[in-house]
Amino acid sequence: xxxxxxxxxxxxxxxxxxxxxxxxxxxxxxxxxxxxxxxxxxxxxxxxxxxxxxxxxxxxxxxxxxxxxxxxxxxxxxxxxxxxxxxxxxxxxxxxxxxxxxxxxxxxxxxxxxxxxxxxxxxxxxxxxxxxxxxxxxxxxxxxxxxxxxxxxxxxxxxxxxxxxxxxxxxxxxxxxxxxxxxxxxxxxxxxxxxxxxxxxxxxxxxxxxxxxxxxxxxxxxxxxxxxxxxxxxxxxxxxxxxxxxxxxxxxxxxxxxxxxxxxxxxxxxxxxxxxxxxxxxxxxxxxxxxxxxxxxxxxxxxxxxxxxxxxxxxxxxxxxxxxxxxxxxxxxxxxxxxxxxxxxxx
Amino acid sequence: xxxxxxxxxxxxxxxxxxxxxxxxxxxxxxxxxxxxxxxxxxxxxxxxxxxxxxxxxxxxxxxxxxxxxxxxxxxxxxxxxxxxxxxxxxxxxxxxxxxxxxxxxxxxxxxxxxxxxxxxxxxxxxxxxxxxxxxxxxxxxxxxxxxxxxxxxxxxxxxxxxxxxxxxxxxxxxxxxxxxxxxxxxxxxxxxxxxxxxxxxxxxxxxxxxxxxxxxxxxxxxxxxxxxxxxxxxxxxxxxxxxxxxxxxxxxxxxxxxxxxxxxxxxxxxxxxxxxxxxxxxxxxxxxxxxxxxxxxxxxxxxxxxxxxxxxxxxxxxxxxxxxxxxxxxxxxxxxxxxxxxxxxxx
Numbered sequence: 001x002x003x004x005x006x007x008x009x010x011x012x013x014x015x016x017x018x019x020x021x022x023x024x025x026x027x028x029x030x031x032x033x034x035x036x037x038x039x040x041x042x043x044x045x046x047x048x049x050x051x052x053x054x055x056x057x058x059x060x061x062x063x064x065x066x067x068x069x070x071x072x073x074x075x076x077x078x079x080x081x082x083x084x085x086x087x088x089x090x091x092x093x094x095x096x097x098x099x100x101x102x103x104x105x106x107x108x109x110x111x112x113x114x115x116x117x118x119x120x121x122x123x124x125x126x127x128x129x130x131x132x133x134x135x136x137x138x139x140x141x142x143x144x145x146x147x148x149x150x151x152x153x154x155x156x157x158x159x160x161x162x163x164x165x166x167x168x169x170x171x172x173x174x175x176x177x178x179x180x181x182x183x184x185x186x187x188x189x190x191x192x193x194x195x196x197x198x199x200x201x202x203x204x205x206x207x208x209x210x211x212x213x214x215x216x217x218x219x220x221x222x223x224x225x226x227x228x229x230x231x232x233x234x235x236x237x238x239x240x241x242x243x244x245x246x247x248x249x250x251x252x253x254x255x256x257x258x259x260x261x262x263x264x265x266x267x268x269x270x271x272x273x274x275x276x277x278x279x280x281x282x283x284x285x286x287x288x289x290x291x292x293x294x295x296x297x298x299x300x301x302x303x304x305x306x307x308x309x310x311x312x313x314x315x316x317x318x319x320x321x322x323x324x325x326x327x328x329x330x331x332x333x334x335x336x337x338x339x340x341x342x343x344x345x346x347x
Numbered sequence: 348x349x350x351x352x353x354x355x356x357x358x359x360x361x362x363x364x365x366x367x368x369x370x371x372x373x374x375x376x377x378x379x380x381x382x383x384x385x386x387x388x389x390x391x392x393x394x395x396x397x398x399x400x401x402x403x404x405x406x407x408x409x410x411x412x413x414x415x416x417x418x419x420x421x422x423x424x425x426x427x428x429x430x431x432x433x434x435x436x437x438x439x440x441x442x443x444x445x446x447x448x449x450x451x452x453x454x455x456x457x458x459x460x461x462x463x464x465x466x467x468x469x470x471x472x473x474x475x476x477x478x479x480x481x482x483x484x485x486x487x488x489x490x491x492x493x494x495x496x497x498x499x500x501x502x503x504x505x506x507x508x509x510x511x512x513x514x515x516x517x518x519x520x521x522x523x524x525x526x527x528x529x530x531x532x533x534x535x536x537x538x539x540x541x542x543x544x545x546x547x548x549x550x551x552x553x554x555x556x557x558x559x560x561x562x563x564x565x566x567x568x569x570x571x572x573x574x575x576x577x578x579x580x581x582x583x584x585x586x587x588x589x590x591x592x593x594x595x596x597x598x599x600x601x602x603x604x605x606x607x608x609x610x611x612x613x614x615x616x617x618x619x620x621x622x623x624x625x626x627x628x629x630x631x632x633x634x635x636x637x638x639x640x641x642x643x644x645x646x647x648x649x650x651x652x653x654x655x656x657x658x659x660x661x662x663x664x665x666x667x668x669x670x671x672x673x674x675x676x677x678x679x680x681x682x683x684x685x686x687x688x689x690x691x692x693x694x
Contacts (some may be wrong), residue, residue, distance in 0.1 A: 074622035076423045092396025105423025107616075109454045111623050134584075136616075149652045150643035162581035172584065174577035191456075206646020224571030230521035230655045233640075234509035237481075237519065241632055242623040248636060269454075269483075269616060273422035276458050276589040285588055287594060293580075296497035299553050305496040308577045 002331055003323040008346035010035045013050055014333070019341040020057040021064035026089045033088045033119040038324040041315035044184050047326060051333040052254055053086060061261060062086055062116055070097055073281045076105040079243065080112040084261045087118030087139075094301050095124045099131055106275030111243035112266040117141070117254055122175040122312070124268060125163020129171055132279055134271040136159040140239040140246075140264060142253040145179050146219040148229040151206030153219040154248045157183065157236035165273070166290070167283050170313035178232035186215050230241040238267040270337055349672040351676055355693035357382045359681070360397055366688040367404040370409035373436045380435045380466040381621045385671040388662035391531030392467045394673060395538070397681040400433060400600055408601075408608060409433055409463055417444055423452040426590065427459040433483020434465030434486075438613055442471045445479055453622030458590035459613040464488070464601055469522040469659070471615060476518055479626055481618040484508040487586040487611060488595075489600035491530045491567045495576040498553030500566035501595045504530045505582035512620070513637070514630050517660035525579035526567040532564050534602070538676050558588050585614040 010031045030053070037046035051317035056062040066085025073079050080096055082090035094110050102108035118124075121137040128135045141156030161175035181200050189196050190212035201215035202208055209215050209299075222228025240247035245265025252259035273282050294305050326334070338345035357378045364374035377400070403409040413432025417440075420426050425445055429437035441459045449455035465471075469486040473681035475482045488503030506529070508522035524530075528547050536543050536559035548562035549555055556562050569575025587594035592612025598608035620629050641652050673681070685692035 074619065075451070076455075077453035077619075077622045079623065100600075104422070105452055106424035107452075107454055107456045108423075109623075115654065134589075147640045147643050147654070148654050149646060149649040150640075151646040152644045154640060154643055162577075162584075164581075164584050168418060172580065174581045176574045176577055176612040180571075202646065204648070206644075218457075223574050224527075227523045227570050230509075230523055233519065234511075234521045237509075237633065238638075239512050241629060241636070242481075242618070242620070244624055244628075247632070248639070271456065271589070272421065272424075273589070275424045276426065277591055278454075281591075282588060285594070286584065289583075289588070291594070293494045293497075293501060296494050296501055297499045299493075299496055299498045305494050307494075308580060 001326050001327060002327040004041055004346050005323050006035050006290065006320060009047060009324065009326075012338070012346055013047065014345060015343045016054060016337050016341055017057075018051065019343065020054055021046065022089075024084070029092050030086055031330070033123050035324065036123060036316070037120045038326070039316045039319045040120070040122070041319075042120055042310045042312075043325075043327075044182055047324070047334070049117070049118070049119070050328045051337065054255060054337060057066045059085075066090065068093055070094070072101070076101060076108050078108065078110045080110060082112055082115035084114050084116065085137055087116040087264060087266075090115045091118040091124055094266070095127050095268055095270075098268055099128060099133060102133055102270035102272050103131065106272050108270045110266075110268040110270070112268075113243040113245040113263070114261070115245070115264045115266055116262045117264065118266060120175065121159045121161035122163065122173045125161055125175070128163065128270060129165035132165060132273045134164045134273055136269040136271075137163070137266070138235045138239045139266045140236050140248075140251055142251045142262075143249050144183050144220050145222050145229070145232050146202070148222070148226045151202060151218060155232035155236050156248070156251060157220065158232045158239070160231060160235050164286065166286060169287065169290075170307075170310045172286070172290070172307060173309035173312060176223070178228045178235060180223050180224055180228070181220060183220050184222065186212050190216055205215075240265040242267060253263070348672040348674060350672050351693050352670050353382050353386055353667060356394060356671065356673075357694055358402070359685070359690060360394065362690045363397065363401060363684050363688055364404075366690065367401055369433070369436075370406070373433075375437050377435045379431055380470050382671065383470060384467045385673070386663045386666045387467070387468055387469070387659045389659075389664075390672075390674075391529055391535045394671070394681070395535060395677045396464070396466070398684060401684060403601055404433075411619050413437065415440055417441070419448070423448060425455065425457045427457060429459055429462035431461050431463065434463040434611060434613075435470075437462045438465040438471055438473065441613070442474050442615055442617075445615055446475060446480060449480055449617035449619050450478065453619050455617045457613075457615040457617070459615075460590040460592040460610070461608070462592070462611045462613055463609045464611065465613060467514070467522065467571045468506045468508035469510065469520045472508055472520055472522070473518070475510065475617060476512035477511060479620045481511045481620055482509070483588045483616040483618075484510070485582045486613040487583050487595075487598055488530070489598045489609070490596050492526050492569050492576070492579050493549075493566045495569070498549065498566070502579035502583050503595070503598060504567055505586070506581045507578060507582050511633065513633060516637075517654075517657045519633070519654060520639070520656035520659060523570070525569055525575045525582060527570050527575070528567060530567055533559050533567065535674070537563055539674055575684065586610040589614060
């Protein structure tokens, strides 16, 4: 682990992306999304993703100059063809256009197809906060979770995020995957020869396993048992079937050499809070409730009760000063990119 | 357990409700909702609720003649004041009005306040299917779930339901509470003097309990650990703060003698599928996916993979013929009502 100042890494990422034909303004969006994930403590969706993005852009498996088609199919609905661009570029533009019609109608839905991995779902929730928009964000992803009773991955780990702005305090961000755990953690355990906790995964026969290598041949379990299966299915229908994206096993995997364009889908619901309550009233009641939650009687051994979004914000504040930690494997890959594209890597 | 024909019980419920000043047409909606829950195998939200409804209506703690106020606060948003009517009456009307503006705008949100327990969330998903509407339905409810790290119930067991219509096949209905189990199941176990499985709940001191009555004084655990806490919070903000209903501990409990009007809130998002995809196309892809799910490789010992909504529909079909089973405790209460109101109870 080495520590880097986030602004320097952000500039590095943007510079590298411009070398593979991404416009600077758009490269900065992607850089911001990746670095913010590391700042917020979600490094699995952060800077470590850059090398694979660059590789796929160079191979034209991701389109560096996508021409988005945005169609307003109904007063409160946008259909967005991402033209196989980087997910962050596609999703930001789609979300921003959605904000306009949410402000007009009180509510908007944006259905995105022909997209790619878009980083953290929470990033898009945050885009709406400035305009007093709450949001529900979903995306599908390559197969990770089996149907309940099945033993082979079908659904993506399909996150759903809910975002609610709080003025001058940490925003409420609930960003959860439909699976118990990210597949990446199992890959890591297998690499290190460690076992995994019971309840994370099944082997190829559908039996629960604590053997990480066996788990990799099987599938990750849905969160909350059959409930996670239900959420994974709901997210798949919203994110893939409404937009007309690829679903389940047909989503292509950016990490697989032989796969084609990912054809990921996203679905956003944007909610204009002021169409429901005067802003000040909503904010006052939300803050009152959050305070009451934090002051609830605590279970033995618990020092603090947090609401979803607090730790993310605390991590962001802390690492914006102290810097972000990058794993040595990631640094190695970034240095290779730096050398290849003659872009100075931060020291 | 005694078995009754559902149509006879439905008529009985409607007749009883008219005796406590509910208009027949509205009484039939409530009867349909309760009996459908039993038919679909969700008896915790079914006929067993009638006695408490009647008691509260008689005490004027629930308004038998609510005058709903429906305000279109934005083109795609309805705010609905339920005037403390029975939840089913309020929610059905609110949902039906929402359907109209969803058809106009592609999407609609309906925020309901001053309402009561509305039965199964799935019931409202089903209302939209005829018009090719998908939906996301949430409601809050009296405190049941503690914040993560807390030991005292704060949030309701806050269900979220996703409904997607499937033509001439079982609709997809994902209806899940934020808790490990619906509080209704613990209420029912307490009523029947049964114990509950370990892992469902804690008592008022924060200790795990299998005693249903002790659990009702304590709290139900969130599903999927911290993820269930996040969903409970999201549902609470959507269902209570956007509509301006009571939240968390301020929602009054229909089962508590000294409580006042429940002030429950609901939140509906209605999605017009045809504003996204041609209906036939959506239906074709959804059916293809559901077939693939059902034909996924099965874990050892698994005979069938079901998608959410299939078992509910199978139960409905089966019990529509064979009849619904009512617990003897429920029957006893219904017979008392029959005697008091001179309404014949089905034999």
